[in-house]
Amino acid sequence: MSGAEILVRSLQEEGVEYVFGYPGGAVLEIYDAIFKQDQFKHVLVRHEQAAVHAADGYSRSSRKVGVALVTSGPGATNAVTGIATAYLDSIPMVVISGQVPTAAIGLDAFQEVDMVGITRPCVKHNILVKDVRDLASSIKKAFFIATTGRPGPVVVDIAKDVTQAKTTFAYPQTMSMRSYNPPSKGHPGQIKKAVNLLGEARRPVLYVGGGAVLANASEQVRELARMTGAPVVNTLMGLGAFPGDDRQNLGMLGMHGLYEANMATQNCDVLVAIGARFDDRVISVPQHFLSTPKKIIHIDIDPSSIAKRVKVDIPIVGNVRDVLDEMIGLMKQTGVMPPAEPLAAWWRQIEEWRRHDCLKFEWSDEVIKPQYVVQKLYEITKGDAFVTSDVGQHQMFAAQYYKFKKPRQWINSGGLGTMGFGLPSAMGVQLANPYDTVACITGEASIQMCIQELSTCKQYHIPLKIINLNNRYLGMVRQWQEFFYGNRYSESYMDALPDFVRLAEAYGHVGIRVEKPGDVEGALREAMSLKDRLVFLDFITDQKENVFPMVQNGKGLNQMDLPAHMRELQLGQASKERDYGHLC
Amino acid sequence: MRHILSILIENEAGALSRVVGLFSARGYNIDSLTVSTTEDATLSRMTIVTHGSDDVIEQITKQLNKLIEVVKVIDLNESDHVERELMLIKVRATGKDRDEMKRMSDIFRGRILDVTEKTYTIELTGESAKLDAFIGSVDRTLILETVRTGASGIGRGERILKV
Ligand SMILES: Cc1ncc(C[n+]2csc(CCOP(=O)(O)OP(=O)(O)O)c2C)c(N)n1
Numbered sequence: 001m002s003g004a005e006i007l008v009r010s011l012q013e014e015g016v017e018y019v020f021g022y023p024g025g026a027v028l029e030i031y032d033a034i035f036k037q038d039q040f041k042h043v044l045v046r047h048e049q050a051a052v053h054a055a056d057g058y059s060r061s062s063r064k065v066g067v068a069l070v071t072s073g074p075g076a077t078n079a080v081t082g083i084a085t086a087y088l089d090s091i092p093m094v095v096i097s098g099q100v101p102t103a104a105i106g107l108d109a110f111q112e113v114d115m116v117g118i119t120r121p122c123v124k125h126n127i128l129v130k131d132v133r134d135l136a137s138s139i140k141k142a143f144f145i146a147t148t149g150r151p152g153p154v155v156v157d158i159a160k161d162v163t164q165a166k167t168t169f170a171y172p173q174t175m176s177m178r179s180y181n182p183p184s185k186g187h188p189g190q191i192k193k194a195v196n197l198l199g200e201a202r203r204p205v206l207y208v209g210g211g212a213v214l215a216n217a218s219e220q221v222r223e224l225a226r227m228t229g230a231p232v233v234n235t236l237m238g239l240g241a242f243p244g245d246d247r248q249n250l251g252m253l254g255m256h257g258l259y260e261a262n263m264a265t266q267n268c269d270v271l272v273a274i275g276a277r278f279d280d281r282v283i284s285v286p287q288h289f290l291s292t293p294k295k296i297i298h299i300d301i302d303p304s305s306i307a308k309r310v311k312v313d314i315p316i317v318g319n320v321r322d323v324l325d326e327m328i329g330l331m332k333q334t335g336v337m338p339p340a341e342p343l344a345a346w347w348r349q350i351e352e353w354r355r356h357d358c359l360k361f362e363w364s365d366e367v368i369k370p371q372y373v374v375q376k377l378y379e380i381t382k383g384d385a386f387v388t389s390d391v392g393q394h395q396m397f398a399a400q401y402y403k404f405k406k407p408r409q410w411i412n413s414g415g416l417g418t419m420g421f422g423l424p425s426a427m428g429v430q431l432a433n434p435y436d437t438v439a440c441i442t443g444e445a446s447i448q449m450c451i452q453e454l455s456t457c458k459q460y461h462i463p464l465k466i467i468n469l470n471n472r473y474l475g476m477v478r479q480w481q482e483f484f485y486g487n488r489y490s491e492s493y494m495d496a497l498p499d500f501v502r503l504a505e506a507y508g509h510v511g512i513r514v515e516k517p518g519d520v521e522g523a524l525r526e527a528m529s530l531k532d533r534l535v536f537l538d539f540i541t542d543q544k545e546n547v548f549p550m551v552q553n554g555k556g557l558n559q560m561d562l563p564a565h566m567r568e569l570q571l572g573q574a575s576k577e578r579d580y581g582h583l584c
Numbered sequence: 585m586r587h588i589l590s591i592l593i594e595n596e597a598g599a600l601s602r603v604v605g606l607f608s609a610r611g612y613n614i615d616s617l618t619v620s621t622t623e624d625a626t627l628s629r630m631t632i633v634t635h636g637s638d639d640v641i642e643q644i645t646k647q648l649n650k651l652i653e654v655v656k657v658i659d660l661n662e663s664d665h666v667e668r669e670l671m672l673i674k675v676r677a678t679g680k681d682r683d684e685m686k687r688m689s690d691i692f693r694g695r696i697l698d699v700t701e702k703t704y705t706i707e708l709t710g711e712s713a714k715l716d717a718f719i720g721s722v723d724r725t726l727i728l729e730t731v732r733t734g735a736s737g738i739g740r741g742e743r744i745l746k747v
Binding site: 116117120121124125128145177178179180302303304307308 | 593594601602605609639643646647650653654747
């Protein structure tokens with residue numbers, strides 16, 4: 001069998017359903033082998049970055065491995081942004097790239113680039129295959145590494161002559177590597193300590209991150225929340241791991257987190273971090289975060305994530321789901337639970353914070369508020385849609401105003417913050433979930449970074465709903481320029497925008513422009529009713545709207561810039577004076 | 585603080601660059617690095633001398649362990665160990681300096697490997713600090729060339745790093 005056929009068979013063995021890719025000289029053999037089979041489908045994107053984002057969206061929404069295929073040189077370099085995106089969000093993915101023939105490697109051959117070298121800092125692992133006899137085992141290894149432990153992208157770079165060389169096919173059924181032993185179960189002693197600490201908590205908070213989503217630990221998070229009665233806060237990546245409309249959910253925390261979520265996190269006495277890594281966009285600087293005393297329990301599969309930014313009192317290395325199972329089991333067995341009375345007082349405080357309704361925004365009859373569009377989308381889709389986003393203000397509005405019911409429903413580039421992610425990732429989501437509504441919430445700047453994929457959507461009849469919150473600005477950049485650069489809008493204004501409606505139509509889709517607040521609901525309903533068409537909704541929104549609350553760099557979670565209706569609250573002051581001891 | 589890390593790693597193409605890349609990408613220091621295969625040809629052993637706070641060393645160790653090819657990492661500082669570094673040093677040896685150089689070499693238990701009318705080439709082994717001391721003890725202007733391997737270290741007694 002040829003190397004190309006071996007590759008195809010290997011992908012079939014792994015149960016691959018979709019390969020997102022783009023052909024070129026170094027992978028023509030592989031494309032020929034793909035042509036001759038019909039077990040998996042190949043989706044031809046219009047740019048390799050999109051192939052990787054599509055594989056990424058497919059993976060995030062389906063729990064399966066995303067697969068992308070690109071050619072050597074320019075194909076490979078185009079894929080790098082997508083790979084780095086998947087790496088920072090720990091997405092299981094296998095990217096196959098073609099390489100020049102072995103004999104040409106290192107000679108600056110046509111379309112040669114050192115793919116293994118270029119991607120080394122942004123992959124979980126990568127492999128260059130120079131011998132056809134190593135091919136099947138390399139693919140097996142790639143899938144094994146991508147999916148186990150802390151997941152991540154693996155690149156397999158295959159020299160062209162390897163795809164042409166022949167050998168017998170034998171796919172390894174199991175894989176074990178002496179140098180790679182991902183942890184699973186947490187340490188029982190640590191788990192016991194964690195349960196005991198939680199049993200003494202007077203102001204507990206469960207802080208849930210993307211790791212809980214990746215580990216499929218949503219059930220366990222719910223159960224722990226129910227049992228302990230503790231409030232839950234989510235990171236941007238953790239949205240949906242705990243139902244967004246649940247009373248116990250305080251919503252997203254961090255730079256653009258909710259007032260109640262940030263205040264509770266800052267003032268809790270026991271914080272249980274569940275697959276969350278104290279990112280700078282979440283806790284800002286550690287000194288501020290730790291300025292109110294709290295004990296921290298940190299559950300994570302990756303030991304290097306623990307105690308990286310903050311000191312942790314009880315570290316537990318293990319699969320989040322397994323560890324939570326053990327904790328819940330032990331709590332049931334021992335009846336250890338946070339005491340009821342202080343917890344009730346804690347909730348009274350939280351409700352007081354919540355009453356300020358930090359997401360309230362000013363309504364206008366004249367101009368569309370971006371928040372309103374997201375709110376309406378949430379209502380009309382009943383919170384059931386998959387939502388992808390790009391990066392900017394619209395991303396934060398999406399995270400704040402769409403209440404995600406389930407994990408894997410919210411798909412965004414949290415780690416790398418990649419503009420251009422929204423549309424191609426939505427394609428992957430839609431292919432993985434053909435009967436669901438998939439909305440891409442984007443901005444007029446972000447959408448233009450991968451807009452060519454409208455063509456792919458046409459070819460494969462991918463009926464996305466694109467929600468363009470068009471403020472004619474690099475909105476998030478403008479917001480920072482207003483806050484930190486004296487309103488000097490250096491290059492944040494988007495001049496010469498295309499007519500998005502006609503653009504969508506040119507690609508064969510439906511385009512709708514919405515300029516009046518009164519038309520928002522109708523347009524959204526119409527788009528949803530066009531089940532088998534891609535609809536590009538161009539909402540002309542308020543140019544000046546900013547994202548609140550906001551924690552400026554270097555400030556504490558309790559020192560937020562608040563929306564106008566809350567500005568009389570003197571936060572830093574209030575939290576210093578207030579002694580939470582009296583509550584408990 | 586100075587730390588000496590011992591790493592067992594699969595003897596595969598590119599494994600070394602992964603380790604080095606990790607240090608540069610994450611802003612850690614490498615003071616010295618030695619690497620060679622072991623008695624088991626499928627394994628290499630690296631000794632990395634680095635410095636940093638305990639937290640930084642902990643992160644370095646964890647990050648190294650995350651590399652797929654890394655089999656084991658230990659911090660030799662945690663218990664008794666011996667370490668050695670090899671230096672070859674070429675010095676000017678003429679006139680009265682010639683005897684002086686011979687004497688210094690003897691004191692530091694060096695061996696003169698190569699002799700010309702004007703130079704000695706001396707081999708010295710020991711802990712890095714001893715080699716530094718030698719350099720500090722001879723007249724700087726007489727040193728023509730030095731080459732050092734960086735430290736190799738091994739635990740004392742029963743402490744063994746093996747798969
Ligand atoms: C590829 C890339 N380039 C630059 C940035 C920096 N950046 C973050 S948000 C933003 C503006 C996004 O504007 P738009 O898509 O219109 O969204 P808005 O903030 O207006 O909602 C920019 C330039 C980025 N995140 N990604």
